[in-house]
Amino acid sequence: MNEQEKQRNVIQKEAVTMAQIQHLSADAAAEDIVTVLQRDGAAIIDDLISPEFISELRAETDPFMEATDNGFDDFTGFQTTRTGGLLGRSAKCRELIAHQSILAPCEQFLAPYCERVQLHLSQIIRIRPGETAQMIHRDRWAWGKHLAHIEPQFNTIWALTDFTRDNGATQVVPGSSQWPDNAEIGKEQVVQAEMAAGSVLVYSGCVFHGGGANRSTRDRIGLNITYTLGWLRQEENQYLSCPPEIATEFDRSLQELAGYAMGQYALGYFSPPGAPGEQPEIAPPQYALGHPIDVSMMGLPVGPDSK
Ligand SMILES: O=C(O)CCC(=O)C(=O)O
Numbered sequence: 182m183n184e185q186e187k188q189r190n191v192i193q194k195e196a197v198t199m200a201q202i203q204h205l206s207a208d209a210a211a212e213d214i215v216t217v218l219q220r221d222g223a224a225i226i227d228d229l230i231s232p233e234f235i236s237e238l239r240a241e242t243d244p245f246m247e248a249t250d251n252g253f254d255d256f257t258g259f260q261t262t263r264t265g266g267l268l269g270r271s272a273k274c275r276e277l278i279a280h281q282s283i284l285a286p287c288e289q290f291l292a293p294y295c296e297r298v299q300l301h302l303s304q305i306i307r308i309r310p311g312e313t314a315q316m317i318h319r320d321r322w323a324w325g326k327h328l329a330h331i332e333p334q335f336n337t338i339w340a341l342t343d344f345t346r347d348n349g350a351t352q353v354v355p356g357s358s359q360w361p362d363n364a365e366i367g368k369e370q371v372v373q374a375e376m377a378a379g380s381v382l383v384y385s386g387c388v389f390h391g392g393g394a395n396r397s398t399r400d401r402i403g404l405n406i407t408y409t410l411g412w413l414r415q416e417e418n419q420y421l422s423c424p425p426e427i428a429t430e431f432d433r434s435l436q437e438l439a440g441y442a443m444g445q446y447a448l449g450y451f452s453p454p455g456a457p458g459e460q461p462e463i464a465p466p467q468y469a470l471g472h473p474i475d476v477s478m479m480g481l482p483v484g485p486d487s488k
């Protein structure tokens with residue numbers, strides 16, 4: 182084991198003094214990932230997928246990426262393409278969305294705030310040469326400034342190319358999760374998530390971060406897969422990007438992760454269209470994918486004694 186590998190799995194509870202992102206090995210325990218995320222708001226898990234896996238994923242997704250136009254403002258990036266709907270478009274992306282090394286810490290990290298987690302968005306972010314740095318932000322601002330009191334997200338960016346300082350590796354402000362929304366961030370507080378292709382940056386919805394500037398001559402390609410609380414609105418509308426006729430093909434657990442499940446008791450039921458009496462009056466989303474209704478799908482009522 183070399184020095185770098187020894188460093189990787191040393192988990193300390195206290196914040197590190199110098200701005201840095203802790204690296205963990207691919208077999209890191211979910212609890213250790215959660216501990217680092219709670220402390221720093223970010224961690225890198227090295228070498229979780231192989232070059233072969235990336236080649237297959239890119240064969241499925243490159244045609245969509247190549248057909249995608251650059252962004253339309255400073256946030257989306259005038260030299261950046263963002264390609265979504267990956268749940269429906271790519272079997273390899275589905276494998277990553279349901280990857281146990283990610284889902285296990287995700288569920289632990291968000292457990293204090295929800296009964297179930299769901300997919301929030303899936304997006305290939307290609308930062309092209311000449312792109313400038315994205316503004317530093319919190320992903321939870323997708324819901325405005327309303328969620329300062331909870332942690333609503335568990336996020337990943339899988340490196341599909343190497344992420345380097347020069348090609349736009351994500352900028353991260355370790356330890357910033359509890360800072361006020363208007364915190365002033367100094368350059369020395371920002372580090373870049375440098376990592377080899379196949380590694381994954383894991384970060385919270387509260388940590389300050391942003392895409393990096395690409396001063397190189399090659400694209401930086403990352404796969405952003407994020408998860409949120411089952412009771413919040415998803416950033417990418419999975420029911421429209423991946424409607425029932427597509428979702429019906431997936432494993433039950435992936436369907437439910439996509440959002441085809443009640444977020445809580447009473448959250449997300451529907452009344453199937455049809456003539457009077459022809460359909461059940463109240464159905465959980467699984468029914469739209471052909472699953473018979475079982476009362477356990479409705480979740481448990483929330484009362485004064487619940488957490
Ligand atoms: O592509 C990246 O490195 C980060 C992008 C990002 O943070 C965002 O678009 O919200």
Ligand SMILES: [Fe+2]
Nearest residue numbers: 319320390391
């Ligand atoms: Fe972001």
